[in-house]
Amino acid sequence: MADEPGKVDLKTIKKSVEEHYSAVAEGKLKSCCETSKVAGDDLYNIATQASGYDPRDLAEIPEGANLGLGCGDPTTKADLQPGHTVLDLGSGAGVDCFLAARRVGPQGRVIGVDMTDAMLARARENAQRSGITNVEFRKGEIENLPVESGTVDRIISNCVINLSPDKARVFGEAFRVLKPGGAITISDIVSYGPVPQAIRADVEAWAGCAAGALEREEYLGVIRKAGFAVVTVLKDKPYDYRRGPNYGFTSITVRAVK
Numbered sequence: 612m613a614d615e616p617g618k619v620d621l622k623t624i625k626k627s628v629e630e631h632y633s634a635v636a637e638g639k640l641k642s643c644c645e646t647s648k649v650a651g652d653d654l655y656n657i658a659t660q661a662s663g664y665d666p667r668d669l670a671e672i673p674e675g676a677n678l679g680l681g682c683g684d685p686t687t688k689a690d691l692q693p694g695h696t697v698l699d700l701g702s703g704a705g706v707d708c709f710l711a712a713r714r715v716g717p718q719g720r721v722i723g724v725d726m727t728d729a730m731l732a733r734a735r736e737n738a739q740r741s742g743i744t745n746v747e748f749r750k751g752e753i754e755n756l757p758v759e760s761g762t763v764d765r766i767i768s769n770c771v772i773n774l775s776p777d778k779a780r781v782f783g784e785a786f787r788v789l790k791p792g793g794a795i796t797i798s799d800i801v802s803y804g805p806v807p808q809a810i811r812a813d814v815e816a817w818a819g820c821a822a823g824a825l826e827r828e829e830y831l832g833v834i835r836k837a838g839f840a841v842v843t844v845l846k847d848k849p850y851d852y853r854r855g856p857n858y859g860f861t862s863i864t865v866r867a868v869k
Contacts, residue, residue, distance in 0.1 A: 621776050624823075625726075627814045635678060636704065636729035663846075664710075672709035673737035682770040682820075682862035683798025686710040688845050689866075690794065694718045695764040698788060700753045700781070700797075701725055701771025705734035705746065711767060712746045722763075723748040724756060754780040758788045766795040770862075773800045773824045782837035789869045795839065796866045798846075801827040804858030821853050824860055831865065839867035 663684045669677055686707050691697060691714035699708045702723025712721045723746065725731050734748045751757035753768075754777050766785050775781050785795050802824040811822050825833065834842050846864040853860060 623814060624776055632680075632703070632727045633729040635680065636727060636733050664706075668710055668713075669706075671713060672706065673741040673743070675733070676704050676709050676737045677706040678704050680770060681706070681798060682800055683846060683848075683864045685767045685769055685796040685798045685864055686714070688864060689765050689767050689796035691715055691719075691765055695720075696762060697721045697765045697767060698756075698758060698763045699723045700756075700766065700768035700785070701774070702734060702748060703730050703769075703771075705737050705748070707767055707769050708734070708746050708748070709737070709741075709743060711765075712743055715745065717745055719745060721746045722758065724751045724753060724758070726750065726752050754784060756784045756788055760787050761790050763788045764790055764793050766793070766797075768795075768797040768799070770799055770820060772797060773820050776823065778825060778830070778833050779837065782834050782839070786838045786869055791869060794866060794868045795834075796845075796864070798862060798864045799830070800824045800850075800860050801830045801863055802858060802860050803827055804855070806858045807855070810853070821860060827861065827863065830863075834865065834867050839869060842867040 664677070665687070680703055689711070691711055693716040695715045696719065697711045697715055699711065699721065702708050702725045705723060708721045708723040712719070715721060723734060725734070725748065728750070731748050731750055738746050738748070749757050753771065753775060766789060772778055772781050789795065800820045803826065813822050831842055831844070843866050844863050845866055847861055849859060849861040
């Protein structure tokens with residue numbers, strides 16, 4: 612399996628990712644990718660441009676919710692309807708939750724799940740400061756979601772699942788909590804070509820969204836194996852950073868139905 616972390620212990624990966632994103636939440640780092648060999652500001656700009664957020668939408672959500680960590684805009688492709696219950700895997704400071712909250716309206720509900728205390732604190736502060744009451748943020752891991760089975764209409768996630776060493780469990784949990792007919796729409800980093808083992812085993816590269824990126828077709832296969840049908844790639848945008856002569860990374864937005 613391409614997502615095996617090699618000689619890196621799984622607990623070490625989790626700790627590294629959690630510490631890294633805590634630093635981002637606290638303003639000590641600007642980008643998820645500052646540990647790579649490309650300047651953090653350059654990668655921040657790449658991520659911001661790749662996200663494809665409509666500036667008009669961002670203007671309507673709390674200031675400080677968008678930390679430039681996304682690699683797409685899954686919310687606009689998620690077919691969110693008034694009254695829906697939406698779950699965001701790895702919600703960070705809340706940008707996609709707040710965008711979703713506007714679409715589901717006061718009768719709907721958005722749940723953000725994140726394992727990082729600093730991110731949760733920032734997201735909750737953003738919601739409280741802006742008076743947004745149809746969003747809640749729960750502490751948890753995306754491999755073990757603190758959500759009841761069959762209670763969610765839509766799942767979104769933005770550049771997070773690549774950080775997990777157990778993607779099969781993530782998609783299995785997503786399938787569990789969705790209602791029949793529910794859908795998941797995710798933006799994430801995947802790889803193409805033989806990524807060197809030195810990158811796969813680099814703890815900092817895990818936090819930087821590279822080491823844990825599955826090969827594109829393998830990633831889609833994991834989604835199908837979890838039980839999802841109608842798996843459709845909506846967007847595919849290659850990156851220049853960390854690209855080698857025979858390999859590279861690309862941001863894809865995928866939609867799949869339970």
